[in-house]
Amino acid sequence: MRHPARAVADLLASGLVLAGATAAGSLLFAIAEGGYATLPDLVREVGLPGAVAVAVAxxxxxxxxxxxxxxxxxxxAAAGVVGTAVLELVREVGFRIFESMPGDLPMLMGVLLRDQIMQGPDTASNIAGWTYHVWNGGMFGVTYAVLLGGFPFRRFGGAVAGTLMGTGYGLALGTGFLLSPVPKAVGAGVFGTDFGAKFAITVYLAHAGFGALLGWLVHRYGNRIAPLWSVACKLLPPRGIRKEDN
Structure with missing residues (x-):
């Protein structure tokens, strides 16, 4: 049985969560690196209300x-946090072994959050930076799960499809990162061109790993979560019912 009022409520609440996850996620870091505002101010004025929306909606x-x-x-959120571990594994290997990254991103996040660029990193800023980095992964996971749910549901080949969908999502996030002000701010240039192809390769591999695990986990454990378009379809008239001619 269709319940249009419930579908509308679900869509509105989902929109609030998506807006909150965007506001509370890594978009703030990119804005801060673009020089438009400080990260502490953005977190306080935009990020915290966004986090409240994600929790309350x-x-x-x-x-x-x-x-x-x-x-x-x-x-x-849980799948995004787990996926962030894969992202960080790839990034750390690239940073420490292949020197494909110009710096430690969570460390930079920490000094920006603590507003201590001149003093440099310390234990408190590193904890803040890693917490913020993991939180961002969780918010990206929330966005993915709210939009796609467990689609495609349990069926032959569904796990592969879910993993591929997640990988595509991760690659899109990687492209967004490369096009953001962050690479230029850390000295790699737009799309990492000033640091060589190894920068972009590391970014894409890290985000592909994040997305692949995220997609698999959400598919594996989200079989009771309908994708957002399925909710929207409940607003359509049932099949076989036509408007009577005037």
């Missing part, structure tokens, strides 16, 4: 439309 949706959104947020 699923509770509202649970009351009005059911548990789909809450499940997507929890699974996406």
């Amino acid at each position: 699923p509770l509202i949706a649970l009351r009005l439309s059911g548990p789909r959104l809450g499940r997507a947020v929890l699974l996406g």
